[in-house]
Amino acid sequence: MTFKRSCYLAILLLLILTTAACGKDSNSQNSSSKQEVKVALSAEVNPPYLYTNKKNEFVGLDMDYMKLLEKKLPQYDFKYEVGEEESNLVGIGSGKFDMGINWFFKTPEREKQFLYQDEPYSYALPLLVVNKDNNNIHSLDDLPGKRLTPMAPSGGLFSILTQYNKSHQKQIDIDTIQEPSNGDNLKMVSQQRRDAMFLNWNTYKAIQEQINANVKIGGIVKKEPLHIVYNKKQQKLHDDIDQATKELKREGKLQALSKKYFDLNVFDSLNEINEDKDKLEVQ
Numbered sequence: 001m002t003f004k005r006s007c008y009l010a011i012l013l014l015l016i017l018t019t020a021a022c023g024k025d026s027n028s029q030n031s032s033s034k035q036e037v038k039v040a041l042s043a044e045v046n047p048p049y050l051y052t053n054k055k056n057e058f059v060g061l062d063m064d065y066m067k068l069l070e071k072k073l074p075q076y077d078f079k080y081e082v083g084e085e086e087s088n089l090v091g092i093g094s095g096k097f098d099m100g101i102n103w104f105f106k107t108p109e110r111e112k113q114f115l116y117q118d119e120p121y122s123y124a125l126p127l128l129v130v131n132k133d134n135n136n137i138h139s140l141d142d143l144p145g146k147r148l149t150p151m152a153p154s155g156g157l158f159s160i161l162t163q164y165n166k167s168h169q170k171q172i173d174i175d176t177i178q179e180p181s182n183g184d185n186l187k188m189v190s191q192q193r194r195d196a197m198f199l200n201w202n203t204y205k206a207i208q209e210q211i212n213a214n215v216k217i218g219g220i221v222k223k224e225p226l227h228i229v230y231n232k233k234q235q236k237l238h239d240d241i242d243q244a245t246k247e248l249k250r251e252g253k254l255q256a257l258s259k260k261y262f263d264l265n266v267f268d269s270l271n272e273i274n275e276d277k278d279k280l281e282v283q
Contacts, residue, residue: 034077037237039066040088040100041080047202048261049122049226050102058082061261062101065121068253072244076237089114092231099230099237105156106227115238119245120225121254123266125201125273125280126157130218131189137196138219138274144170146195149185150177156224157198182207190214200224201262201280208282217277223270 041058045051050062058080070078083091091097093113105124106116130137137146140161151158153176165171182203188194190213201220208215230238248254249267258266263279 034075036077036079037099038097039078039080040091040097041082042085042088042102043082044085046102047206049202061122061257064257066101068248069241069244072247073240089229092229095231095233097231098234099228101228104227104229105159105224107156107159115230115232115234117227117238117242119242120227121245122226122258123223124226125220125266126160126198126222126224127201127204127220128218129186129189129197129199129204129215130195131192132214132216134195134218140164140172140221143172143196148173148175149188149194149197150175150180151198152176152178152180157200160222160224161198183211186211186213186215205282217280220270220274220277223266223273
């Protein structure tokens with residue numbers, strides 16, 4: 001082999017190695033350029049929003065939504081961690097987590113501590129359950145003078161009732177207890193010892209599937225927006241997810257998730273949802 005040919009081969013080999021190294025560095029940079037986002041998930045399963053399958057993997061509407069976000073926002077690397085809800089909120093506030101998802105309601109107290117998603121990814125359906133013979137209770141306006149089952153003095157449902165009382169002259173009598181039994185409450189309504197129970201559809205479905213009480217849905221009182229909760233320093237993440245959520249809604253993908261898990265479209269008007277409320281009954 002001539003000296004000239006040897007030099008040519010050496011230069012060619014060097015070019016190949018340099019190109020490969022640059023490609024490797026580029027891939028490494030693309031991987032490392034993703035921003036890691038720590039997401040808190042609640043250990044308390046809550047079908048159909050968040051629960052585990054037979055492989056103990058988290059599934060449900062929330063996780064399907066997060067998968068859609070992962071495709072829309074490839075600049076983020078979402079990492080999930082499971083914990084108790086209250087400790088998760090403490091972790092979001094302290095910066096241990098960047099965000100949390102678990103069908104969070106917006107409350108005045110929490111708004112002071114966290115950023116809330118502006119564009120809801122779905123809705124909870126707070127409703128009134130009544131005895132099957134009761135045809136007089138359909139909305140919160142029907143509750144003054146009626147007896148509700150006891151409820152915990154905190155959380156989204158309690159907040160809805162207290163906000164109603166602040167803006168209405170006729171007051172709803174709220175009977176509070178630290179740890180109410182949803183099963184016992186449903187039986188009270190079934191036995192006509194209380195006029196109605198105020199709870200979310202998913203809770204009603206889970207209990208009614210077990211006890212098959214003599215009750216029905218009197219009416220869905222509102223569409224309660226569900227929000228991701230963010231650490232207050234995560235404004236850019238908040239804005240990007242809001243924009244992606246708007247796009248998913250325009251594409252009809254969030255509506256498809258609703259029909260998959262509810263058999264109806266929670267993005268419809270409240271009147272339309274109430275017209276279809278029989279679809280939410282436990283068969």
